[in-house]
Amino acid sequence: MWSGGLPKKWFGRATSSTIIEWPAALISAHLLIKCGACVDVIREFDPWGDPLCTCPKKYGFNPYTGCAYRCVYCYITSYIPRAFGCRVKKNLIVRVKRDLQRMETRQVISMSNSSDPYPPIEAKLKLTRACLELFLSEGCRVQAITKSGLVTRDVDLLSRLPSVVSFTITTLKRDLGRKLEPRAPPPERRLTAMRELSDAGVPVSLRLDPIIPGLNDTEIERIVKAAVATGAKHVTSSTFKPRPDSWHRVRRVFPEATAKLAPLYFERGERYHNSWYLPRELRLGLMGQVKKACDENGLTFASCREGLRELTTGASCDGSHLISRRGSADLLTY
Ligand code: SF4
Numbered sequence: 001m002w003s004g005g006l007p008k009k010w011f012g013r014a015t016s017s018t019i020i021e022w023p024a025a026l027i028s029a030h031l032l033i034k035c036g037a038c039v040d041v042i043r044e045f046d047p048w049g050d051p052l053c054t055c056p057k058k059y060g061f062n063p064y065t066g067c068a069y070r071c072v073y074c075y076i077t078s079y080i081p082r083a084f085g086c087r088v089k090k091n092l093i094v095r096v097k098r099d100l101q102r103m104e105t106r107q108v109i110s111m112s113n114s115s116d117p118y119p120p121i122e123a124k125l126k127l128t129r130a131c132l133e134l135f136l137s138e139g140c141r142v143q144a145i146t147k148s149g150l151v152t153r154d155v156d157l158l159s160r161l162p163s164v165v166s167f168t169i170t171t172l173k174r175d176l177g178r179k180l181e182p183r184a185p186p187p188e189r190r191l192t193a194m195r196e197l198s199d200a201g202v203p204v205s206l207r208l209d210p211i212i213p214g215l216n217d218t219e220i221e222r223i224v225k226a227a228v229a230t231g232a233k234h235v236t237s238s239t240f241k242p243r244p245d246s247w248h249r250v251r252r253v254f255p256e257a258t259a260k261l262a263p264l265y266f267e268r269g270e271r272y273h274n275s276w277y278l279p280r281e282l283r284l285g286l287m288g289q290v291k292k293a294c295d296e297n298g299l300t301f302a303s304c305r306e307g308l309r310e311l312t313t314g315a316s317c318d319g320s321h322l323i324s325r326r327g328s329a330d331l332l333t334y
Pocket of ligand 1: 067068071073074075076114115116184
C-alpha cells in the first residue's frame with residue numbers, strides 16, 4: 001500500500017506539462033509592464049493567463065493578507081508567508097482609493113481568492129465594509145467569496161451594489177467540517193446567510209470545492225439541494241489539487257483516505273502548476289455528478305480549472321453572470 005508520502009518526482013525537474021509558479025516579484029513586474037500604471041491592492045486576476053482558467057476578465061482583491069480559517073486543503077500556504085495568520089494591509093483604504101482612480105470599473109472585483117473577506121477580525125475592524133462603501137460610491141461590480149455568515153452584516157451595501165456572494169460549502173457534516181475547515185464558521189451558518197442575502201435580493205451562488213474523493217464526494221447531491229433551498233442559482237465546483245503543503249496537512253488529518261488517494265494522484269494523475277490532479281476520467285466523473293445534481297435542481301454549473309469546459313451550463317464559470325447592472329434587479333448578460 002502507498003505510504004501516503006510525497007513522490008520524489010514532485011520535486012524533480014519540470015516536464016513539458018509543468019509550469020513553474022511565478023515568484024511574487026515577477027508577477028508585480030509583469031503587472032507593471034502590462035498595465036502601465038499598475039494597480040496596487042486591486043490587481044488583475046490571473047495576469048499570467050492560465051489556459052485552465054475560464055474566468056471572465058476581472059480584478060482580484062484581498063482586503064486582508066492571510067486567512068484565519070486554516071482549511072487543511074487550502075492552497076495559499078504555497079505562496080503566502082505565514083498564510084494562516086490573518087493580518088491587516090498597511091494603508092489599505094488609501095491604496096484602494098488610489099487603485100479605484102486607475103481601474104476599469106466595469107470589470108468585476110473578486111474578493112477574495114487568497115483569503116476570506118470576512119475573517120473574525122472584520123467584525124471589529126470593518127475594513128471590508130469600508131471597501132464595499134468605496135466600491136458602491138464608484139459604481140463597481142463585486143463578487144464576494146466567503147465561508148462566513150458575517151457577510152450578512154453588509155446586506156445594506158450588497159443589495160445596492162451590483163454584486164453576487166458565493167459561499168463555499170464542502171460538507172454538511174459538522175465533524176468533517178471541523179476537520180476540513182477547523183476555524184471556519186459551520187456549514188449551517190453559511191446556509192442561513194445564503195438564505196438571508198437571497199431574500200434581500202442579493203444573488204448567491206455555491207462553491208462546492210474542493211471535492212476530495214473518500215471524504216465529501218458522497219454529499220454532492222445533498223449540498224446542491226441545500227443550496228437550492230436558499231435561493232442559489234449557480235454552482236462552481238472543483239476537485240482537490242494538492243500541492244506539497246496542502247497534501248501534508250490533509251494526510252495528517254485523514255491518513256486512511258490519503259493512503260487510497262495517493263496512487264490516484266501520484267501514479268495515475270497529472271501534474272500541473274506544481275499541483276497534482278486526479279486522472280481526467282475521475283475528475284470528469286465527479287464534476288459530472290455535480291452537473292447532474294445542478295441540472296436536476298434547476299441550477300447552472302461550471303467547474304473551476306478542471307479543463308472540462310464541455311460541462312459548463314452557466315454564462316460564467318465563477319457565477320459573476322448573476323451580478324446585475326443596477327443592484328439585483330436585472331441580470332447581466334455576457
Ligand atoms: S477560507 Fe479559503 S483562503 Fe481561508 S483558509 Fe480556507 S480555503 Fe484558505
